[in-house]
Amino acid sequence: MAESSEEQAAMQHYLVCGTEDCQQNGQFYCNACHQPLCEQCRNEHQKSPNTKNYEIVLYRHRKHQLPMEICQDHPKRNVDIFCRECKTPICSKCCTMKEHKGHEFDDLEDIYAEKYALWQGEFSKIQKYFLPTSQDMKTDIKEDATQIKKIMESIRTSMKAEAESLKNLVDEVISENIEHTHAMEKSLLEMLKSQETIYDDYIAYLWKMSDKFQEYLSITNQKLLFQSKTLKIQPVPETTKPVPPVFTAGQFNKDDVAKLLSRVNVPNTKPEKRKLQPMEAVTIHMKSTEKQLEQSKEKSDMKQTLSLSSSVTKVREYSVPGVGSACHVSVDKSGRLWVSDWRGNLVQTDLQGNQLQKIKTSTYEGYHTATQDGDLIYTDKDKKVIYRITPDKKITEFINTGDWRPLSVYSSRINGDILVGLNIPEYVRRRKTAIKEAKVIRYNKAGKEIQNTQRDNKGQELYSDPHYITENINGDICTSDYRKHAVVVVNKSGQHRFSYTGQGSEFDPWGICTDVLGHILVCDNVSKSVHLLDQDGGFLSVILSPQQGIQHPRGVCLDDENNLYVGQAGTNIVTVYKYLQ
Known part of the structure; x- marks a missing residue:
């Protein structure tokens, strides 16, 4: 959708010129003055006798200003020179001392800028090649594991089917053999029945003969006895005993059965190495050596894959059912949305905005985050518990925070660590809460505490109400602190780097996130806008406004895909913007 000229003009303003009273776009940078310049002020800078020899570059080519460090030998001077022979940073007065006589010196700021850019380049390699490539390998392994499970399940199914077939054949043979025994039994019984009939007939014959003998032996029939021939008795019929069948056991064992069935073997094939996409094929375009850094600053910058667009484009929007306000938004690996409101409703929707699940909690700040493993982690500040939701919607207690209320949570895209902003109230009276202490804890993926950040190096409390939290590409932990009215940033070691307090007299920071270029994006409730900061806390622009x-x-x-999701109070609509190109 085309934007109005007024909107385009608003979005083209990314950096204000550092010249006093100049509000133009500061697209250039003076490395000597360390300030952004618009085109007109750059021209004046180059014409002025005092500044004509200063190095002016595009803002993205700027040197990072050398951090201030007091010389140990000369406390009123800053270290700004590098001694080549001693290989140590010194101040301008040190170079006049006898121990450095005849030595050659370099501008420490130049060395710092080169080293900073070099290590930034190496860090970018980690972010843009090594980490994504490792994640791709991990994804391949998971896919291989899924495929192996499918293959093995298929093999097991085939084995069971084959065994069932063998069992059926055994049953069929046994059935035939048993039927044969029935036939054999019938034949033998019929033979024995026939023999039994023979003896029945013979016994009847004997009874008949017995009667006749009795008649002859009678006294009254003696004449008959003398007159008759002697009766002969037929011999007892001969019969044969049946020969019973003999059962001969089968000669087989487990191995014989195994030979009848299929086998599963690991093929004698050398495993194929996973294919790694060469770094040269990935559009990282980073400098790998200091020499390349010095020779190709301009060339390397032209190859950057992403940069700020001249305008912000609305891509799409979602209407999320089940929430009254879109106070916090998370996007999981599948692109599904998790949105929460003031009332503690936490809702997951699909890409079409259909509600998939809804959970009731007691938190309403930046209290949920999607992990690299596809889970969602969320906090419940009243129960003082951090929960984990797996893709199959199973909810388990992950971390118990004791007396501390977990307000905000973020899953690191660098190493999977869990960052949590917590505080502990001193009292709650008439809807007002006095905060006793606040801190940020880093847990590893298993939920073990590995870092606790609460105070700066002067012992001052860093946080009060860290209700939104995120991590930058350099490992900085960025928190949006409502009561401090500031974005508080510490490095990965927990050392305070800077605090951003807005562009006006008031600043109420809310949701916060970072992008692949190291920008910090934070919502301001006062100006009703989204501020864009650089990695060092420098204000670049109001990227979204009324x-x-x-x-x-x-x-x-x-x-x-580097799309920016923005949720607003008073509406359940989440709007998606494109601001990188």
Whole structure:
């Protein structure tokens, strides 16, 4: 959808010129003055006798300013020179001392800028090649595991079917053999029945003969006895005993059965190495050596795959059922949305906005985050518990935070660590809460605490109400602290780097996220806008404002396609924008 000229003009403003009273777009940078310049001020800079020899570059080519460090030998001077022979940083007064006489020196700021860019390049390699490639390998392994499970299940099914077939054949043979025994039994019994009939007839004959002998032996019939011939008795019939069948046991064992069935063998094939996409094929275009850094700054910058677009484009929007306000938004690996509101409703929707599941909690800040494994982690500040939801919708207790209320949570895209913002109230009276302490804890993927950040190096409390939290590509932990009215940023070691307090007299930060270029995006409730900061906390622009239809931005996050999701108070609509190209 085409944007109005007013909207385009608003979105083209990314960096304000550092010259006093100049509000133009600061697209250039003076490495000597360390300030952004618009085109007109750059021209004046180059014409002025005092600044004409200063190095002016595009803002993205700027040198990072050397951090201030006091010289140990000269406490009133800063370290700004590098001694080649001693290979140590010194101040300008040190170079006049006898121990450095005749030595050659370099500008420490130049060395710092080169080293910073070099390590930033190496860090970018990790982010843009090594981590994504490793994740791809991990995904391949998971897919292989799924495929192996399918193959083995198929083999087991075939084995069971084959065994069932063998069992059926055994049953068929046994059935035939048993039927044969019935036939044999019938034949033998019929033979014995015939023999029994023979003896029945013979016994009847004997009884008949017995009667005749009795008649002859009678006294009254003696004459008959003398007159008659002697009676002869027929011999007892001869019969044969039946020969019973003999059962001969089958000669087989387990191995004989195994030979009848199929076998599963690992083929004698050398495993194929997983294919790694060469780094040269990935559009990282980073400098790998200091020499390349010095020779190809301009060339390397032109090859960057992503940069800020000249305008922000609305891509799509979702109407999320089951929530009153889109106060926080998370996007999981499948692209599904998790959205929560003031009332503790946590809803998951599919890509069409259909509700998939709904959970009731007691938190309403940035309290949920999608992990690299496809799970969702969310906090419940009243129960003081952090929960995990797996893709099959199983909810388990992950971490118990004791007396501390877990307000915000973020799953690291770098190593899977879990960052949690917590506080502990001193009292709650008339809907007002006094905060006793606040901190940020880093847990590993197993839920074990590995880092606890609460105070700066001066012992001052860093946090009060860290209600949204995220991590930048360099490992910085960025928290949006409502009561501090600031974005508080510490490095991965927990050392305070900077605090961003907005562009006006008031600043109420809410949702916060970072992108692949290291930008920090934060919602401001006062100006009703989304601020874009660089990695060091420098304000670059108001990326979204009421002119783009934004009224009450609360939650922000980015998906794997670098799309920006923005949720607002008072509406269940989540809007998606494209601001990188």
